[in-house]
Structures are given as C-alpha cells and as structure tokens.
Amino acid sequence: xxxxxxxxxxxxxxxxxxxxxxxxxxxxxxxxxxxxxxxxxxxxxxxxxxxxxxxxxxxxxxxxxxxxxxxxxxxxxxxxxxxxxxxxxxxxxxxxxxxxxxxxxxxxxxxxxxxxxxxxxxxxxxxxxxxxxxxxxxxxxxxxxxxxxxxxxxxxxxxxxxxxxxxxxxxxxxxxxxxxxxxxxxxxxxxxxxxxxxxxxxxxxxxxxxxxxxxxxxxxxxxxxxxxxxxxxxxxxxxxxxxxxxxxxxxxxxx
Amino acid sequence: xxxxxxxxxxxxxxxxxxxxxxxxxxxxxxxxxxxxxxxxxxxxxxxxxxxxxxxxxxxxxxxxxxxxxxxxxxxxxxxxxxxxxxxxxxxxxxxxxxxxxxxxxxxxxxxxxxxxxxxxxxxxxxxxxxxxxxxxxxxxxxxxxxxxxxxx
Ligand code: SF4
Ligand code: FES
Numbered sequence: 001x002x003x004x005x006x007x008x009x010x011x012x013x014x015x016x017x018x019x020x021x022x023x024x025x026x027x028x029x030x031x032x033x034x035x036x037x038x039x040x041x042x043x044x045x046x047x048x049x050x051x052x053x054x055x056x057x058x059x060x061x062x063x064x065x066x067x068x069x070x071x072x073x074x075x076x077x078x079x080x081x082x083x084x085x086x087x088x089x090x091x092x093x094x095x096x097x098x099x100x101x102x103x104x105x106x107x108x109x110x111x112x113x114x115x116x117x118x119x120x121x122x123x124x125x126x127x128x129x130x131x132x133x134x135x136x137x138x139x140x141x142x143x144x145x146x147x148x149x150x151x152x153x154x155x156x157x158x159x160x161x162x163x164x165x166x167x168x169x170x171x172x173x174x175x176x177x178x179x180x181x182x183x184x185x186x187x188x189x190x191x192x193x194x195x196x197x198x199x200x201x202x203x204x205x206x207x208x209x210x211x212x213x214x215x216x217x218x219x220x221x222x223x224x225x226x227x228x229x230x231x232x233x234x235x236x237x238x239x240x241x242x243x244x245x246x247x248x249x250x251x252x253x254x255x
Numbered sequence: 256x257x258x259x260x261x262x263x264x265x266x267x268x269x270x271x272x273x274x275x276x277x278x279x280x281x282x283x284x285x286x287x288x289x290x291x292x293x294x295x296x297x298x299x300x301x302x303x304x305x306x307x308x309x310x311x312x313x314x315x316x317x318x319x320x321x322x323x324x325x326x327x328x329x330x331x332x333x334x335x336x337x338x339x340x341x342x343x344x345x346x347x348x349x350x351x352x353x354x355x356x357x358x359x360x361x362x363x364x365x366x367x368x369x370x371x372x373x374x375x376x377x378x379x380x381x382x383x384x385x386x387x388x389x390x391x392x393x394x395x396x397x398x399x400x401x402x403x404x405x406x407x
Contacts, residue, residue: 182353217352221279250280 014049019104021046021057023069024111025121031068039118042066043107048099054087054110055094071122078234081170085122086111091172091232113175115184129171132187136195136213141206151203161200164193164242166235173229173239185218189229189239192220196242199255207255211246220246282345289342296335317399320388324401329383336379344372 021044030036044061055073062069073083076095083094088102088109102108116124142151167190174180174188195214199207214220220243229239249255304318305311322328347368355361389402 179353183356215277215280217279219279221283222349247283251284 014051016047016049017104018045019048019057019099020044020107021061022107022109023061023121024109025069026118027068028120048104050098050100052099053095054085054092054097054099054102054108055083057099057108058094058110069122070120079168081168084113084170084172084175084234086113086175091176093170093172093234096234113171115175115177115181116171124175126171128184129174129188129190130169132174132191133169133194135187136191136198136210137206138194138198140198140201140204141209142203143205153202157202160202161197163237164197164200166237167193167197168235169194170234172232172234173237176228176232178226178228179222179224183218183222186222187214187218189223189243192223192243192246193237193239196246199246199249207249211250214246215250220250223247282349286342286345289338293335293338293342296331296338299331300335316397320386321399321401323383323386324388324399329386333380333383336383337376340372340376340379344368 022041023044024039025034025042026037026039027034028037030038034040044065046057046060046065048057048060055076058069058071058073062071071083071085071094073095074080075082078093078096081093084091085094086092086109087094087097091113094110099108110122112118112122112124116126116128118124169190171190173193174190177186177189179186180188192214195210198204199210223240223243225240225244227240229243230237230241233239303322304314323332348365351361351364351368355364389398395403
C-alpha cells in the first residue's frame with residue numbers, strides 16, 4: 001500500500017472496497033430460473049474490508065444476500081480443511097485467502113474443486129477421496145505385544161516424515177491433479193501423502209503392504225510430476241517430493 | 256451416531272485389467288531410461304544430418320545410402336526406431352488408460368495402437384536392414400561414390 005493511501009485512512013479504520021464474486025452454482029432441486037442440476041455462474045457485489053478473506057465474503061453473501069448458497073467450512077482458520085475451493089482457477093482454502101491478494105478490481109471466480117461430483121454449489125462429494133485414503137491403510141501397523149509406554153523414535157526418525165504429517169485432508173492437491181481429473185481410478189496425491197506419513201515412520205511395520213498398494217496400476221506410477229499438487233497444498237507440503245520418495249522406495253527396495 | 260466406514264480390502268477398487276506384478280513400475284523405468292537414450296540418439300542424428308558437413312542441403316539418396324553402408328549407423332537408426340516407437344506407444348497407452356473409461360473402448364484402442372507400433376517397427380527394420388545402397392538401374396550420379404567400384 002502506498003503512503004498516500006494510508007494517510008487518507010483514519011487511524012484504526014480498515015479500508016473497505018466493493019468486490020464482485022462470480023460463483024459457480026448448482027442446485028440439485030432446481031430454482032425458479034435454473035433447472036435441477038444445472039450449473040451456472042452467479043455474480044454478487046458486496047462491500048468488503050482489506051482484512052477480509054474469501055470465506056468472509058462468502059459469509060456475507062450467505063447471511064445477507066442469498067441464504068441458499070451452499071459451501072463447507074468449520075474452523076475458519078486453516079485447520080480443518082473443509083473449505084478447499086477453486087478461487088481464480090487455483091485451489092485454495094477460502095479461509096486462508098485474503099481478498100486484497102486477489103485483485104479485487106476484477107470479479108473473483110469461485111468454483112467447487114474439480115474431479116469430484118458436485119452435490120450443491122461449492123459442496124462436492126468427498127467420498128471417493130476418502131475411499132482412496134482408506135485404501136492405503138492410514139493407521140499404525142505393528143507386530144508383537146504393545147510396549148507399556150510410548151513407542152520411541154529419535155528426532156531424526158521423526159524428521160523423516162514430518163512434512164507429510166501436516167496434511168489436513170482438504171483435497172486441494174488431489175482435485176488439482178490433471179491425472180485425477182481424467183482418471184478417477186488414480187489414488188491421487190493425498191492418498192500417497194497419507195501413505196508416505198506411515199511408510200517412512202520408523203515405528204510402523206506395514207510399509208510394504210502400503211507400498212504394494214501404491215505399486216498398483218492406479219498408484220504412484222500414474223503420477224506425471226505435474227507439480228499441481230505441491231502448488232495447491234495450503235499446508236505447504238512438498239507433495240510431489242513425497243510421491244517421488246515413494247517411487248524411489250519402490251524402485252530401490254529401500255526405505 | 257454415525258458408524259465409522261468399513262476399511263475395504265486393498266485392490267478391491269481396481270477394476271481395470273489384471274494386476275501384473277511390477278508392470279507399471281517397469282513401464283515407468285523404461286520411459287526414463289529410453290528417454291535418456293533417445294535424447295542422445297536424436298541429437299546425434301540431428302547434428303550429423305543437419306549441422307555437420309554442408310548442413311541440410313547434403314541430404315540426398317547418396318547421403319543416406321552412405322550412412323547405412325556402415326553397420327553402426329544401421330544399429331543407431333534401428334535403436335532409435337525401436338525405442339522411439341515403444342516409448343511413444345507406451346505414452347499413448349497411458350493416455351488411453353486416462354481417457355478411455357469403458358473396457359471395450361480401451362481394449363480396441365490398445366489393440367489398434369499395438370498393431371500400429373508393431374507394423375511401423377517391422378517396416379522400418381526392413382528398410383534399415385535390407386537397404387540396397389546401389390540399386391542396379393539407378394542413375395549413377397545419384398548414388399554414393401563407392402557404388403562405382405561395386406558396379407565396375
Ligand atoms: S497434502 Fe496438502 S493439499 Fe493435499 S489434502 Fe493434505 S493438506 Fe490438502
Ligand atoms: S474452514 Fe477449516 S480450513 Fe478453512
């Protein structure tokens with residue numbers, strides 16, 4: 001912001017501006033103007049503040065303009081991963097995207113994430129996404145009797161899979177993946193991130209079961225290193241790197 | 256209360272084709288290795304044909320015949336032919352897997368692709384290995400220099 005713009009704003013007041021949201025909508029029951037299941041764009045002009053996020057703008061629409069607008073959100077602070085959506089053609093969390101970073105002079109395009117069936121407006125059916133996650137068996141697998149106290153590991157061993165523990169299952173990566181768009185059979189980046197978290201955990205003994213699943217036709221070899229997932233991840237996880245590490249483990253037989 | 260979803264057995268979801276052990280892994284490996292070799296072969300080919308000597312204008316029947324008179328150019332071109340077709344064919348196979356969702360469509364496309372790849376490899380190999388640099392009735396001015404000694 002320039003010094004003059006700041007000077008014209010009284011202290012303590014956040015500058016406000018008008019912003020246009022162009023939202024991709026779909027109502028499975030239809031509305032008076034649109035048929036059941038028809039997809040269409042609708043524009044809303046609202047007053048917003050420089051501190052507002054896309055989620056605040058969506059709230060403003062839902063609470064003050066059109067109560068039928070449907071979207072998911074829970075924590076509103078980038079923790080739960082419910083509000084991944086396509087904002088200006090990029091997957092982001094609405095609660096972590098500031099309007100002022102998006103060039104509010106132009107309409108802001110908001111669409112549901114791609115590759116999953118739309119249920120209503122910005123809400124998609126996440127079940128295929130979760131099904132892939134379940135397939136890689138995202139739980140600790142061990143043999144022998146459980147120790148009386150915690151299973152210990154060194155800081156270095158913990159560091160090995162630290163990046164992939166940050167995943168919040170928002171599906172931004174999977175629904176940004178061009179292979180996932182065309183071939184719904186692909187596990188998608190998130191399932192590989194979820195598997196990576198256990199494969200490289202020194203306490204887990206199910207690595208080879210998971211690697212065997214990812215060695216499949218629908219597994220890691222479908223990845224074409226497009227890097228869309230890494231760019232999309234709101235947690236900054238190096239998704240493509242994690243996928244490459246899984247490929248390397250499969251190629252070398254070493255973890 | 257909602258019950259937790261059942262964990263399905265691995266592999267249940269894969270409906271497409273048989274599971275061949277490590278097949279996709281080898282396909283992936285092949286693409287990297289053949290890709291690297293192809294880069295080498297193609298750039299050698301381009302430099303020898305288009306840059307060295309008189310450049311593009313040097314390419315005529317005699318030039319090609321001269322090259323194929325040497326066994327190492329035959330081997331290099333044969334390798335380039337086979338690797339390029341399998342590399343490209345495998346890439347197409349992956350694209351078909353991505354976009355053709357119906358089993359029959361996929362099978363038909365895969366067969367067409369397979370036939371095309373094999374046909375081009377066979378035809379190309381025939382040209383490379385049965386090539387006659389000095390056809391009998393040809394105009395001698397078009398033939399490579401060493402044909403004179405063969406004919407004479
Ligand atoms: S890896 Fe990142 S983008 Fe993918 S689901 Fe996890 S948090 Fe979301
Ligand atoms: S609402 Fe929880 S991550 Fe955005």
